Ligand code: SF4
């Protein structure tokens with residue numbers, strides 16, 4: 001009952017949930033997931049809901065429901081899963097991972113789903129922005145002259161950011177093609 | 184003992200109080216932290232995008248520490264989990280090991296699997312020990328109530344951490360806090376997620392998660408919170424007032440890095456511990472601690 005009400009709410013609020021019909025399902029999707037590192041144990045899910053009950057994101061936003069994401073993936077609602085904002089909303093807290101009786105390793109499964117989504121060209125813009133920073137600074141934040149002067153003032157060693165090694169990895173992995181969904 | 188200090192992206196830019204106080208406290212405890220030229224992002228931010236890339240990014244840092252024959256000490260929970268995890272994968276999975284080493288060739292690096300990774304709090308708990316911490320205390324924090332904030336990746340996934348602490352009922356940070364003479368508060372929210380990881384994805388959910396913990400700490404009348412991760416600090420300290428406004432609460436809870444608290448207990452002055460970088464004012468707390476000395 002409670003769940004039903006939630007789903008109704010989800011429908012109204014975000015428009016994410018529509019009635020799912022057979023023709024939009026891809027029965028191969030689940031095999032794609034178990035091949036992806038992190039997705040190996042995914043078929044073991046018995047829909048007990050321990051993950052959702054443990055989830056701190058769900059505690060704030062009832063529309064976020066990891067068990068439902070798993071179910072949608074299981075029945076093959078590929079597009080809804082990969083396009084969904086929800087897969088990016090996992091805070092990677094590992095609470096569900098620790099408690100799942102079937103050792104589904106949900107947090108890792110979420111990483112797998114995100115990796116698959118990226119392959120199809122769906123990437124969250126804020127994550128994409130991080131890549132540019134990594135390429136520029138080898139880190140998510142710049143340590144400029146200003147920061148280094150501050151560091152010096154407080155007796156901290158200067159930091160020379162050296163993005164070269166990071167850049168070489170990004171080039172070798174063809175990350176630009178990956179996020180275009182070309183891989 | 185010598186260790187490679189891995190600061191990660193956030194600490195050297197945004198958490199100077201952590202950087203400063205960890206170095207102070209380490210010195211008091213005869214821990215020699217060495218800065219390694221060339222350390223870069225731990226790789227975790229790219230794990231959502233492309234696993235292989237993130238493994239190689241983590242491995243760069245592992246290799247640089249290996250070259251110097253140093254174990255890595257981390258300050259950020261996410262760096263800790265990611266470097267620990269990748270180190271474990273590369274040590275145990277031959278196929279991944281070979282793949283990553285192939286990528287690393289572009290940087291003339293080779294992962295060998297000779298070092299370990301530990302969070303500074305775990306190092307203090309496991310290797311330095313609370314007895315030594317007690318002996319180093321010059322100014323007891325007796326009468327100060329501290330809420331320990333564990334964050335997520337320091338304890339979880341527990342499968343990578345060799346059971347050094349219990350992910351559901353941890354005690355490592357509590358015992359470090361108790362060693363200073365302070366009272367470490369017991370409350371279930373101490374293991375909850377700060378929400379920092381999804382701040383850029385969904386601000387509402389993120390701050391909502393922070394406020395659950397802040398509410399609980401407030402109700403316990405804690406004198407301070409002790410964090411061990413720059414993201415927890417960002418949420419509980421830098422964003423505390425914003426979140427208070429959003430939820431109509433006046434929290435005003437000093438949120439310190441655990442090393443800042445230790446530093447106070449070891450007899451250092453506030454200005455030696457970078458407390459001026461904390462957003463929530465710590466003046467009254469420091470006064471309470473210094474009470475007897477003034
Ligand atoms: S806790 Fe595990 S088995 Fe239960 S619903 Fe979640 S993933 Fe499935």
Ligand code: SF4
Nearest residue numbers: 055090091093094096
């Ligand atoms: S890891 Fe993600 S899905 Fe699991 S409990 Fe935490 S936020 Fe929820």
